[in-house]
Amino acid sequence: MKYLMLVLCLALTSCKTEKKPKPETIAEKQKNNQNEYGISPSAMWKDYTESNPRAENEQIPESDFFHNNREDANRLAELTLKGKKKASSGLYRLYKQYNVDLPSVGAIQIITDFDGKAKAIIKNVSVDTIPFNKISKEYAELDMGTDIEPLKKWKKAHWDFFENFLKESGEKPTEEMLIVCVRFEKVWPK
Template sequence: MENRSAAALWQSFKSRSQNVPDHYEAWAFGDTEEMADELAELVLAGKKTATSSNYTLYELEQEPLPKVGQHHVLLNGKGEAVAVIVTTAVTVIPYNQVTEEHAFLEGEGDRSLAYWQDVHELFFTRELETQGLAFHPEIPVLCEQFKVVYRR
């Protein structure tokens, strides 16, 4: 089912931009309404320009990996479109090799690697448990950078 808010924001973006693809994905960060709102606000404030995902889930769910140049409509916790973002970099590295720079770009907490590790270990553990898997420090992490190209 199409998200009307995302479709409206996408059409507005397309009418003001050139060389925009027809396809986009609409999604929210996190796994709760509160987390989605908090992370969307960080994006809109310019503090969050990166994210990380559990690469194992892409493989298990046979989801395509994000690609540089791919556009996404970012949703808040209520499913309302707040921005169009475009992916600028994608790498896959082990969890224990995520850098201070990437943690800083994620914009969360005090922006330190220690904070990033604390919250992402918990988040990835929850995700893996739903698949009957366990967290370990070498799990592959998809690190993605993006920029906001349009906001409502």
């Protein structure tokens, strides 16, 4: 009876000969716009280094998402992936408070969604420290990923965001607070 069951199982499974799709090359994935990536940062880094042999000996860079909640993190990751978001802003005071180095020109980072799925690899092209009230419309457009009232939207979003952080230490935002302004370019996927 055991053998009959085994033969029956083998017969049933052998009838299900589904044609497996052949794996796509990296170029095909990009061509088919398959960067709903949904892959780990290490898998994205592997794809990147396979296409960029000069980077193959580099260590995998830091990966992180923008903002502090799922909706905004995922929206900003998509804007970065689409090449619309080309800058990020941080409160200088927080870098000092947490004793964290400022971003550096040439640094590479993997941008993820809120769940840690890799979306894009970026490279910093400039880092400046600018007072809040001196942020330009052009910079705000790069950071917000929109040309519709970018400065107004940037000021509102960042004021509220920084105000929440500063509340913890009993401080309030000011028009003169220093902002770390990082401009970047998306280097992967092409």
